[in-house]
Amino acid sequence: xxxxxxxxxxxxxxxxxxxxxxxxxxxxxxxxxxxxxxxxxxxxxxxxxxxxxxxxxxxxxxxxxxxxxxxxxxxxxxxxxxxxxxxxxxxxxxxxxxxxxxxxxxxxxxxxxxxxxxxxxxxxxxxxxxxxxxxxxxxxxxxxxxxxxxxxxxxxxxxxxxxxxxxxxxxxxxxxxxxxxxxxxxxxxxxxxxxxxxxxxxxxxxxxxxxxxxxxxxxxxxxxxxxxxxxxxxxxxxxxxxxxxxxxxxxxxxxxxxxxxxxxxxxxxxxxxxxxxxxxxxxxxxxxxxxxxxxxxxxxxxxxxxxxxxxxxxxxxxxxxxxxxxxxxxxxxxxxxxxxxxxxxxxxxxxxxxxxxxxxxxxxxxxxxxxxxxxxxxxxxxxxxxxxxxxxxxxxxxxxxxxxxxxxxxxxxxxxxxxxxxxxxxxxxxxxxxxxxx
Amino acid sequence: xxxxxxxxxxxxxxxxxxxxxxxxxxxxxxxxxxxxxxxxxxxxxxxxxxxxxxxxxxxxxxxxxxxxxxxxxxxxxxxxxxxxxxxxxxxxxxxxxxxxxxxxxxxxxxxxxxxxxxxxxxxxxxxxxxxxxxxxxxxxxxxxxxxxxxxxxxxxxxxxxxxxxxxxxxxxxxxxxxxxxxxxxxxxxxxxxxxxxxxxxxxxxxxxxxxxxxxxxxxxxxxxxxxxxxxxxxxxxxxxxxxxxxxxxxxxxxxxxxxxxxxxxxxxxxxxxxxxxxxxxxxxxxxxxxxxxxxxxxxxxxxxxxxxxxxxxxxxxxxxxxxxxxxxxxxxxxxxxxxxxxxxxxxxxxxxxxxxxxxxxxxxxxxxxxxxxxxxxxxxxxxxxxxxxxxxxxxxxxxxxxxxxxxxxxxxxxxxxxxxxxxxxxxxxxxxxxxxxxxxxxxxxxxxxxxxxxxxxxx
Numbered sequence: 001x002x003x004x005x006x007x008x009x010x011x012x013x014x015x016x017x018x019x020x021x022x023x024x025x026x027x028x029x030x031x032x033x034x035x036x037x038x039x040x041x042x043x044x045x046x047x048x049x050x051x052x053x054x055x056x057x058x059x060x061x062x063x064x065x066x067x068x069x070x071x072x073x074x075x076x077x078x079x080x081x082x083x084x085x086x087x088x089x090x091x092x093x094x095x096x097x098x099x100x101x102x103x104x105x106x107x108x109x110x111x112x113x114x115x116x117x118x119x120x121x122x123x124x125x126x127x128x129x130x131x132x133x134x135x136x137x138x139x140x141x142x143x144x145x146x147x148x149x150x151x152x153x154x155x156x157x158x159x160x161x162x163x164x165x166x167x168x169x170x171x172x173x174x175x176x177x178x179x180x181x182x183x184x185x186x187x188x189x190x191x192x193x194x195x196x197x198x199x200x201x202x203x204x205x206x207x208x209x210x211x212x213x214x215x216x217x218x219x220x221x222x223x224x225x226x227x228x229x230x231x232x233x234x235x236x237x238x239x240x241x242x243x244x245x246x247x248x249x250x251x252x253x254x255x256x257x258x259x260x261x262x263x264x265x266x267x268x269x270x271x272x273x274x275x276x277x278x279x280x281x282x283x284x285x286x287x288x289x290x291x292x293x294x295x296x297x298x299x300x301x302x303x304x305x306x307x308x309x310x311x312x313x314x315x316x317x318x319x320x321x322x323x324x325x326x327x328x329x330x331x332x333x334x335x336x337x338x339x340x341x342x343x344x345x346x347x348x349x350x351x352x353x354x355x356x357x358x359x360x361x362x363x364x365x366x367x368x369x370x371x372x373x374x375x376x377x378x379x380x381x382x383x384x385x386x387x388x389x390x391x392x393x394x395x396x397x398x399x400x401x402x403x404x405x406x407x408x409x410x411x412x413x414x415x416x417x418x419x420x421x422x423x424x425x426x427x428x429x430x431x432x433x434x435x436x437x438x
Numbered sequence: 439x440x441x442x443x444x445x446x447x448x449x450x451x452x453x454x455x456x457x458x459x460x461x462x463x464x465x466x467x468x469x470x471x472x473x474x475x476x477x478x479x480x481x482x483x484x485x486x487x488x489x490x491x492x493x494x495x496x497x498x499x500x501x502x503x504x505x506x507x508x509x510x511x512x513x514x515x516x517x518x519x520x521x522x523x524x525x526x527x528x529x530x531x532x533x534x535x536x537x538x539x540x541x542x543x544x545x546x547x548x549x550x551x552x553x554x555x556x557x558x559x560x561x562x563x564x565x566x567x568x569x570x571x572x573x574x575x576x577x578x579x580x581x582x583x584x585x586x587x588x589x590x591x592x593x594x595x596x597x598x599x600x601x602x603x604x605x606x607x608x609x610x611x612x613x614x615x616x617x618x619x620x621x622x623x624x625x626x627x628x629x630x631x632x633x634x635x636x637x638x639x640x641x642x643x644x645x646x647x648x649x650x651x652x653x654x655x656x657x658x659x660x661x662x663x664x665x666x667x668x669x670x671x672x673x674x675x676x677x678x679x680x681x682x683x684x685x686x687x688x689x690x691x692x693x694x695x696x697x698x699x700x701x702x703x704x705x706x707x708x709x710x711x712x713x714x715x716x717x718x719x720x721x722x723x724x725x726x727x728x729x730x731x732x733x734x735x736x737x738x739x740x741x742x743x744x745x746x747x748x749x750x751x752x753x754x755x756x757x758x759x760x761x762x763x764x765x766x767x768x769x770x771x772x773x774x775x776x777x778x779x780x781x782x783x784x785x786x787x788x789x790x791x792x793x794x795x796x797x798x799x800x801x802x803x804x805x806x807x808x809x810x811x812x813x814x815x816x817x818x819x820x821x822x823x824x825x826x827x828x829x830x831x832x833x834x835x836x837x838x839x840x841x842x843x844x845x846x847x848x849x850x851x852x853x854x855x856x857x858x859x860x861x862x863x864x865x866x867x868x869x870x871x872x873x874x875x876x877x878x879x880x881x882x883x884x885x886x887x888x889x890x891x892x893x894x895x896x897x
Contacts, residue, residue: 148780150838150863160774175836177863 001080004053005073008061011040011047018042019067021216025075029057037075040068041216045342046310055079065215151178158183162207217310228373231289235409237421238366243384244399246431253325260326266304267328269356269381271434272427274300274321277354280420284353286374287411294376294411303352303372304332306339314372315339316352356381369406376411379424380404403428439565440573444470446770447564447577449556449716452479454747454759455583456540461767463547470575471544472566474555478537479585480748481756484604487536489624491529492607493631493787495520500634511822520635522611529607558717561740579742581766582718582730583759586709586748593679594619600680600703603628612637613701617687619677621648623786625706626660630789633667640670640698642677642689649786652843653798659825659845660788667789672696677705711749726751734776735769736762758782781841781860783853790826791849795856796841797831806834808866808890810882812846814897817877823847828882830866830890837865837891842883852880866890 011018018040025037032054039048059076061068068074149166151159155178159166164186171178187207214222246268253263277284277300286295300321303314315335320328338344355372356379363383371378382402388395403424407417427433446462448455451473459471476483505515544551552575554568561580566573588602596602601609606628614637618629621643633639641648641664648664648671649657664671678688678695686697711729713719724731724739729751736744744766747759761779768775786792799807809829812818818826826846832839842856859869869887874880888894 148778152862156778160776173863174865174867175833175838175863177838177865 001078003058003076003078004055006037006049006052006075006077008040008068008070008072008074009049010070011042015042015070017067017069018047019216019219020062020064021046023060023064024048025057025060027057027060031055031057031077046216049074051075051077053077053079065213065219149178150176155180155183162187162205217313221311224373225370228370232371232373233409234368234371234406235412235414235417236368236404236406237414237417238402238404239421239425241401241403241425241428242389242398243401243428246428247384247399249431257326261329261333263325263329264332265381265384266332266356266358267325268428268431268434269358269379270300270302270317270320270323270328270332271325272424273302273354273356273379275427275434276420276423277321279423280416282412282416283377283407283420285376285411286353287376287408288374289410297353299353301351301353303355303375304335305355305357305372306336308340308342310342313339313344313349314352314355315344315348316350318351354378359383366402367404369404371406371408376408377420378406380406401428440571441576442470442573443576444468444550445578446470446581446767447472447575447579448581448583449558449564450479450583450585450747451477451540451544451551452583452585452747452759453481453756454585454763455479455581456544456763457760458581458583458746458763458767459549459551460543460547461764462770463544463549465767465771465773466548467767467771469549470552470577471549472552472554472556472564472575474553476537477540477544477551478533480587482536482540483533484607486756488529488533488607489603489627489631490787491532492525493627495525495528496631496634497789499636503636520612522609522635526608526610556716558721561721561743564717579744579770581736581763582713582738582743582745582749583747583763584712584716584718584749585759586711586754588705589708589710591619591677591705591707594677594703594705596705599684599701600705603704603706606632606702606704609702614638615699615701616640616704617642617698617700617702618704618706619687620705620707621645621671621673622651622706622708623649623788623792625704626664626786626788628704628706629669630664630667633664633669634789638670639667640672640700642672642675642687642698644674644676646674648673649788649792652792652794655829656792656794656843656845659790660786660792662825663789670698672698709748709754711751713749734778736766736777753782753784755782755784779861780863781857783857785850785853787850790823790845790847792843792845793849793853793856794841794843795853796839796860798841798843799829799831801831801841804834805831805840806890807831808886810886810889810894810897812879812882814885815877815879815882817879817881818846820877821847828852828886830869830883830886832866832890837867839864839866839869844882846879846882848879852883855880855883 008018020038021041022039025031031037031051033052034050036048037051039046055077057075058078061072061074149169150171151166156166164183166178169178169182169186172182173179250263250268281296284297284300288295299319302317302320304317306313306315315338317328317331317335323331335344335348338348352372352375354375354377357369358381361383363381365382367380367382369378369380380403382404384399384401386397387400389398389400403421405417405421446467446469448459448469448471451471455471456477459469462469481487499518499520502515502518505513506517541551552566552568552573554566554573556564556566558564563574563576566575588604590596594600603624612635616632616637617640618625619642621641625641626648629639629641647654647657648661672689672691675689675691678690681688681697686699687703689696689698713730721740721743723743730738730745730749732738732745732750736746738745746762746766748754762777765775765777781796783793783795797805799805807829809827812826813824818824823846826844826849828844829842830839831841839859842859844852866887869884870891870893872884874884885894885896889897
C-alpha cells in the first residue's frame with residue numbers, strides 16, 4: 001500500500017495557478033487511472049485533470065473556488081504497492097473491504113446497542129418500561145392512541161403552519177415522539193414530496209435555500225462587472241432608429257448571398273462603428289484611470305458580448321475597418337462558435353477597443369449596458385419592432401429599433417455622446433452612407 | 439324588522455359560545471353572540487360554578503360539624519347551623535361576577551352581544567326575539583353553541599318535588615330527605631353536598647355501580663365516603679315514579695319494590711343536547727345519534743354552519759366546548775387551526791375527587807398500569823385524607839403515557855399535569871425525571887411514574 005499524490009499539472013503556457021471549479025471525486029472514492037478527478041480553470045479555459053493512478057482517494061487539496069499554484073498535490077491516492085494496472089479485477093476484492101471500512105463503523109455501531117437492548121429485555125424484565133433508543137428511532141413506533149402521531153402541541157402547530165402531515169414524519173424522541181428537531185429535518189428537505197402536505201392545505205410555503213459558490217467564470221464576471229459599475233460613472237443614451245432601409249438591404253443581400261454566410265445585424269453594426277469611429281476617436285479608446293492616460297486606437301477591435309453556457313464572454317473581432325461585410329460575418333460566426341465551445345484563444349478574448357451588446361429578439365426597449373473596462377463606450381442594440389411612424393402626412397409602418405449606448409462620463413461628455421449616437425443613427429437609417437466613399 | 443349582519447354569528451353564550459366570540463373578536467372577525475338567558479350558559483349559571491360553590495359551603499359546614507365532640511386535632515367546636523338562603527346569595531354573587539366578566543370580555547374583544555331567543559331561518563340567517571322587538575341577523579357563518587339541558591324522565595317529569603340540577607342549586611331551604619335518581623357525577627356531587635349539609639340522601643342507580651363509566655377501582659374511595667356519610671344507596675334499582683300522594687319515590691330494586699319517602703327528588707340521569715325547537719332541524723344537518731356531526735374544524739354538513747360544545751356530543755364538558763370555540767374562531771380567521779387534541783380531562787367533584795385523562799386500563803391491549811396510593815404521600819396525611827391514588831396507564835415498552843387517573847381529596851387541581859403529559863406525548867421517564875415539589879399531592883404522580891419504571895422510592 002502506497003499513498004501517491006496527483007499534482008496539479010501545467011495546464012497552459014505561462015499559467016502559474018488555476019482555480020478549482022469542480023471535484024469529481026470525494027475522499028473514500030475509488031478511482032481508476034485516467035478517471036477525471038477534478039476540473040480547474042485558468043484565464044483561458046477549463047481543464048479536466050485525470051488521475052494518474054488507480055486507488056482510493058484519501059485527501060483532497062482544497063475547496064471549490066480555491067486558487068492553487070501549479071504543482072500542488074491535488075489529491076492523495078492510496079494505491080496497491082505493486083504495478084497492478086493490468087489486473088483490473090485484482091484491486092476490486094481488495095478495495096471492497098477498504099470501502100466498507102470507511103462506511104461500516106456507523107452501521108455496526110448502531111446495530112450493537114440494539115442487540116444489547118434486546119438482551120436487556122429478556123434478561124431484566126424490571127427494566128422493560130424504560131424507553132430505549134432502539135424503539136424510539138423507528139418511524140412507526142408504537143402509538144397507543146390510534147394512528148395519531150405523538151407530538152407536543154407546539155410541534156403540531158408548527159407542522160400545520162408549514163403544511164406538514166405529521167403522520168409522514170418519523171419521530172426520534174422517546175416513545176417515537178416527534179420533536180422540533182424532527183420537523184427541522186423535514187423543513188430542510190426542500191424536495192420533500194407532496195406527501196408532506198396536509199390534505200386541507202393545498203398550498204404551502206416552500207422552505208429552504210440553496211447556496212451556489214460563485215467560482216470560476218461567474219466570479220470573474222462578477223468582479224469585472226462590480227469594478228466597471230463602481231469605478232465608471234456611466235451615461236446612457238437611448239435613441240430610436242428607423243432600420244427599415246437597413247433591413248430591406250439585409251434581406252436583399254441575404255436573398256442573393258449564394259455560398260456566402262448569412263448576414264445578421266451585427267456585421268452592419270460593426271461596419272457602422274468602423275465608419276463612425278474615425279470621426280469620434282475619443283470613443284475608440286482605453287482609459288487607464290490609475291495612470292491618468294487615455295489611449296486612442298487607430299484600428300477598431302470590436303468586442304462582442306456573447307452568451308455561453310458558462311456565462312458572458314467577449315470575443316474580439318480585430319480590425320473591423322479592414323474587413324468587408326462578409327468577412328465580418330464569417331469571423332463573427334467563427335469567434336462565437338469558439339467562445340461557446342470554450343475553445344477561444346486568449347488573444348481572441350482580449351484587446352477590444354469598443355464593445356457591442358445585443359440580446360436579439362430579447363433586446364427589450366432599452367438597456368443600460370455596462371462598459372467593458374478599460375474601454376470608454378459600449379453600444380447596446382434593442383429589438384426591432386414594426387411601429388406606426390408619422391411621416392408628415394400619415395402613419396406608416398416602419399421597422400424601428402432602439403440603441404442604448406453607455407459612455408464613461410469621466411472622459412466622454414454628454415454632448416459628444418449625443419453626437420456620436422446621432423451619427424450611428426444616421427448611418428443605420430441610411431445604410432448607403434456606410435459604404436459610400438465621400 | 440330591524441336587520442343586522444356579521445361575518446360570524448354564535449348562538450349561545452355558554453363556555454363554547456362566549457370563548458368562540460372572544461377569540462373571533464380578538465382576531466378581527468365581525469362577530470355577534472346571541473343568548474336567550476344569561477351569558478355563561480349552563481356552566482356559569484346552573485352548572486359547574488354554582489355546584490362548586492355549594493360543594494364548598496357543604497364541605498365547610500361538614501368540616502365544622504365533624505369537629506364537634508372529640509377530634510385528633512384537638513379543636514373544639516359547637517354544632518354549626520346554616521342559613522341556606524344566605525349561602526345561595528353568596529353563590530349568586532359569584533355567578534353574577536363571572537357572568538358580568540364574560541360580558542366585559544366580549545365587549546373588550548369587540549364582539550357584539552344580543553340578548554334574545556334566536557330562531558334559525560336558514561343556514562345564513564336567524565331571527566332573534568329581543569326585548570326591543572324582532573331582529574334579523576344575516577351571517578356568513580353560524581356557530582350552534584346551544585348546549586344541553588337536563589334529561590327528563592317521562593315517569594318523573596320535572597315539577598313539584600321532582601327537580602333537576604338547576605333547581606337543586608337554587609333551593610331556598612334544605613329538604614329533610616332527598617332522593618337522587620342517577621348516580622353519575624352530577625347526582626353524586628349534589629347528593630354528597632346535601633348529605634354534608636345534613637340532608638338524608640338516598641341514591642338510586644339503575645346500573646350495578648356508582649359512576650358507571652369508571653372502573654370499580656376509581657369509584658371505590660367515593661363509595662366508601664358515601665357510606666361514611668350515611669348516604670342510602672340502591673344499585674341495580676329502577677325509579678318508577680312518585681307515589682300517589684307525591685311524598686315518596688317508588689323504586690324497583692332487586693329485593694322487590696320499595697318506596698323511599700322524599701321531600702325532593704333530584705333527577706340526574708344525563709343531559710340532552712338542545713338541537714330542536716329553534717328551527718335547526720329544518721337545516722337537515724347530519725347527526726350522530728342525537729348530536730350534530732362535526733369534522734375537525736367543528737364544521738357541520740352544511741357549509742358555513744359550525745357546531746361546538748354539548749350539541750356535538752360527549753363528553754359534555756365546558757373546557758371541551760371552549761377549545762372547540764377557539765378552533766372555530768381561528769379557522770374562520772384563516773389560521774391553520776384544527777381539532778387535534780389528544781385528551782380531554784374530566785373531573786368529578788365528588789368526595790374524594792376523581793380525575794380521568796386519556797385511556798383507562800384495558801382500553802387497549804398491552805397497556806400496563808402503575809398505581810401509587812396517596813397513603814404514601816406526606817401531604818395527604820397532613821390534610822387528613824389519605825384515601826385515593828394516582829394511576830398511570832402506559833405502554834410497557836416505550837413508557838408512553840396513554841392515560842392518567844386519580845382519586846383523592848383536592849386531586850382535581852392536578853388535572854393540568856395529567857393533560858399536559860398526554861398532549862406532549864410524555865413517557866414515564868419524563869414525569870419521573872421531573873422534580874415535583876415537596877410536600878405536595880403532585881409527588882404521587884412522580885412516584886407512580888417511578889414505580890412504573892421499577893424505581894419507586896417511597897413504597
